Amino acid sequence: DAMVIQNPRYQVTQFGKPVTLSCSQTLNHNVMYWYQQKSSQAPKLLFHYYDKDFNNEADTPDNFQSRRPNTSFCFLDIRSPGLGDAAMYLCATSRGGGSTDTQYFGPGTRLTVL
């Protein structure tokens, strides 16, 4: 089945130790998004890629970076995780290019920072 896959589902890291979260998709969508969701809150958009074009939200900390080596894969790098970065990280994809665009989400990676 076509889908959005995130690995790992659970990630534990230490304060200040870089961590990379992975997202892949078989939908062949042009747009890939990364969201951060803290407990009892709505998802917050960090950035998105439209093809190779990277678009950062104004309030996304510099500590968060992203890479999209090809259409199928997108990575979220947290260079120096702090305790406040513990959250669920959701990847989403959409076809792009029109107002009917619908985002489809992966299962998320729950990040714990010790």
Next chain:
Amino acid sequence: AQKVTQAQTEISVVEKEDVTLDCVYETRDTTYYLFWYKQPPSGELVFLIRRNSFDEQNEISGRYSWNFQKSTSSFNFTITASQVVDSAVYFCALSERMRGSARQLTFGSGTQLTVLP
């Protein structure tokens, strides 16, 4: 700026009861799209429905139905004969254009629905 309000933070019902989740939105766009997503305890956001601003016809899908009223800027979601598996957080969202042709979702704060057996 766009805004989505889900005034109900938590709702508890007993199985087989009907329940309506409210969503009110604000936008200056004349053309826009509204969405509902379900987030079960596993964490994945599951797409339920997309509705465009030109189509005010109510939609029904099994036990789910949606009532879109442009005059009151509301897009309410009703679950008929609720089941325990319906327990989840439900998010209403509004779509707006970002840079390029991608669309940004403005989410409401979510409603936690608990269906008791």
